[in-house]
Amino acid sequence: DSLQPKFKRVLLKISGEALMGDQGFGLHPPTVQRIAREVKSVHDLGVEICMVIGGGNIFRGLSGSAQGMERTTADYMGMLATIMNALAMQSALEELDVFTRVISAIRMDEVCEPYIRRRAVRHLEKKRVCIFAAGTGNPYFTTDTAATLRANEMACEAIFKGTKVDGVYDKDPKKHADAKRYDEVTYDEVLAQHLGVMDASAIALARDNNLPIIVFSLDEPGGFRGILAGQGTYTSVH
């Protein structure tokens, strides 16, 4: 393999919606399998990979509470949704002979491992993909914040945030033909201009620990792998 990865350990964050394909809800196995192949192609380069997957394709705490559900309960339901997504990704990766561990912030010992930092680091050193599930384990947070937290704890060099577009734009490029993509943008610009990369607590946590966030398109075949080797278009938030 001639590609030289520029990173040794990274965290890939994808939303739950990235797993639902063209359906309006839930899991679309061919889409999960496609993303698993992208992850494998990076794993094949020898990069150590952490993953955090959202749960918005199944349940979001905020929409539950908007419909009258108690917020904390609704958030726990959202966290449980991320465990389902993590298991789907684990299954797809292991089908490709990539060894994985699902590591949950909420104990569910029959289903996956509990989060023990040193153990997770050891899995990474043994080239197992660590899929961190159940967010931070706390209500009122998001999986973006969980991604930033775990990336810091695992000493990842960057967060790769896979989205539907190839970076951060000044306005929605799917709605405005004249939207402009940034090559680089600072954390403070993201916060001040509400650029919608991640929620504010996630951005602030990344900023305070100098953790770069690389926003790229997950719809571009080979995109994740290319960007790890310094190719393709993306926005670097730093």
Ligand code: UDP
């Ligand atoms: N959630 C939470 N604490 C966390 C992470 C997630 O309470 O640390 C809940 C929250 O209700 C959220 C849901 O889980 O709406 C799904 O996560 P998220 O919205 O981040 O998923 P995504 O938008 O990335 O699919």
